[in-house]
Amino acid sequence: MEGHMKLGALEAGGTKMVCAIGDEKGNILEQISIPTETPEITIPKLLSFYEEKEIEALGIGCFGPIDVNRKSDTYGYITTTPKLAWQNYNIAGAFKEALDVPVGFDTDVNGSALGEYTWGIARGLNSCVYMTVGTGVGIGIISEGRLVHGMLHPEGGHMLLSRSREDTYQGFCPFHENCLEGLAAGPAIEGRWGKKAVELAGEQKVWELEAEYIAQALVNLTCILSPERIILGGGVMHQLQLFPMIRSRFRQLLNGYLKTKELEDLDTFIVPQSLDDKQGIMGALKLGMMELERNT
């Protein structure tokens, strides 16, 4: 069923920008995608998509690190990103000024968590974790019904893991030898095995190691955050054979320490994204709606 509101959504990624118009029910009415170049080139293109669409609010799920602290002078900025052209760029401010509507702003992965929480497989829960395994690894968190921030925002992709003994790949994170992203994101699979992840679909060893690292991360997240459900998305998670491997290794690593009804059935605790890879853009829509509500 179609809603009556017109809302803008932007999933701002390091390689592409997905722009959409949608409604308060999560329907996406129109969507385009453009490559991420410099702000000077890209922002005007994005603005021309939203202008004259009469949106009531815009939500942005953004690559980071970003400033999500409303009390900060640089709230709404992309901060220390390795993408130099976007460093210290006031992305939320640019849209607010040009479009003159409320602009909701959060990390891309908090956006995806919110999409699943509002319209997807985490609906009705109070807490969930969303993890993307793609070009990088990112983690979005909802706890007691709220998106989790902090001094900055969670950067769960850089949690440190125990390296598997037979793994000689050095990791691709310039900051950490043993972080989740450096060992398990798409570029790590490609760097370790010399082929694109999708071309390795039939290689059991590849996915066993991948499942090992993801399972370690999920045990850490479970012990720290106690989520009711963990949702996995991103390009690498299209390898659905990973799910049973991750669940089985997760059970081994947790080793019976926690006993909850959620953990009895790992098929419903560790699940794939449920919104056809639209969780990010739908979550951005909801970020816009929430900002509109704050302002009224």
Ligand code: ADP
């Ligand atoms: P991004 O993280 O840039 O938003 P994706 O989530 O699509 O984009 O992640 C891209 C990464 O996922 C690449 O490293 C790519 O090799 C990997 N990838 C994409 N599709 C698949 C697939 N079907 N199977 C395994 N890996 C994939």
Ligand code: ZN
């Ligand atoms: Zn790292």
